């Protein structure tokens with residue numbers, strides 16, 4: 319009897335224990351997916367639009383993103399990866415600077431718009447922090463535009479504003495070349511000459527204008543001097559859309575600890591890049607190497623400045639375990655394995671970017687009464703064979719406005735005409 323009673327109690331206890339482990343203990347995979355269902359994953363940089371140009375010359379009609387192979391990004395991978403919002407890069411190479419950079423950038427903006435129209439069930443074009451939540455509620459990927467490289471605006475505030483009108487919400491100040499108003503990261507490696515010691519006066523006026531219109535300022539790709547000057551000037555928080563931690567991998571594309579701390583003071587965000595070369599400073603990397611960057615940034619400046627900036631389809635080497643956009647949940651799981659709390663993971667997933675974006679929108683709204691910046695870049699800073707100088711005073715005009723010049727030109731023409739007439743008669 320006793321034996322039977324004991325075994326009965328034992329069976330009940332065992333049953334309880336089993337029941338608990340089935341219903342109570344969430345696996346790390348389940349926990350990662352739950353967090354990603356509660357908070358949108360927002361990625362700062364993806365170059366699928368560049369793949370559209372490179373592989374298809376932007377003929378989207380020839381592409382089906384539901385089955386496209388050979389890229390890091392397609393619709394099934396996006397779904398599997400729970401990618402809730404993406405800043406798609408409107409990127410054109412530095413070789414276009416002083417040539418057709420503006421046209422090519424417009425075409426990249428256009429291809430992103432067309433991608434959203436072609437797949438309305440999967441993508442929602444988005445231009446605000448609220449749009450990101452609306453898309454998330456509808457289980458669509460909020461699709462935002464970031465222009466990667468100041469060469470894309472050809473030193474023109476009017477072009478910057480027009481691109482904002484077209485839906486662009488961040489501008490990376492440089493790609494891997496100097497612009498007439500900002501130095502890029504290659505200056506810090508010594509392979510590009512330092513031209514502005516950071517930003518030129520026009521570059522500084524551009525920062526003010528970006529604050530005024532509500533364009534996020536992206537410091538990926540710029541020199542450290544530019545990072546610090548923008549952190550001095552900007553009244554809104556800044557982003558690094560795809561950069562990792564310099565202390566973990568000493569590559570000049572990464573962010574030094576001193577800047578991480580300043581980003582924290584400004585309540586900005588550093589969205590971690592997965593490119594092997596920036597993750598381990600070598601050709602190979604794995605998911606745990608990427609998590610090391612997350613851990614380091616958290617240790618130095620807290621989880622409130624961290625985000626995801628995979629750089630998918632813009633790089634040739636990605637880590638083992640993060641082969642394409644379907645793998646984000648594995649990285650979230652790795653952070654949980656390392657003891658990240660739910661709230662820290664949610665911050666990194668999307669809450670940090672949403673906070674930054676909202677603040678940028680608030681700063682914009684607070685500057686509504688400011689006049690648009692309209693002082694053009696000085697002509698001698700942008701002289702090149704493909705740029706005309708309409709609007710700038712011509713050298714002989716220095717004495718006064720154009721009208722004052724007209725009478726003498728008129729007199730000269732009359733004299734010439736008289737001479738011609740005299741001859742013909």
Ligand SMILES: *[C@@H]1O[C@H](CO)[C@@H](O)[C@H](O)[C@H]1NC(C)=O
Pocket residue numbers: 448451452455
């Ligand atoms: C999204 O859905 C949640 C819960 O249903 C709701 O509280 C929130 O207002 C919605 N947000 C937007 C922007 O639609």
Ligand SMILES: *[C@@H]1O[C@H](CO)[C@@H](O)[C@H](O)[C@H]1NC(C)=O
Pocket residue numbers: 603604605606607
């Ligand atoms: C990742 O690579 C490092 C070496 O960089 C190695 O120590 C570690 O075990 C690897 N981790 C995984 C999960 O493969």
Ligand SMILES: [Zn+2]
Pocket residue numbers: 466538539560632
């Ligand atoms: Zn880049």
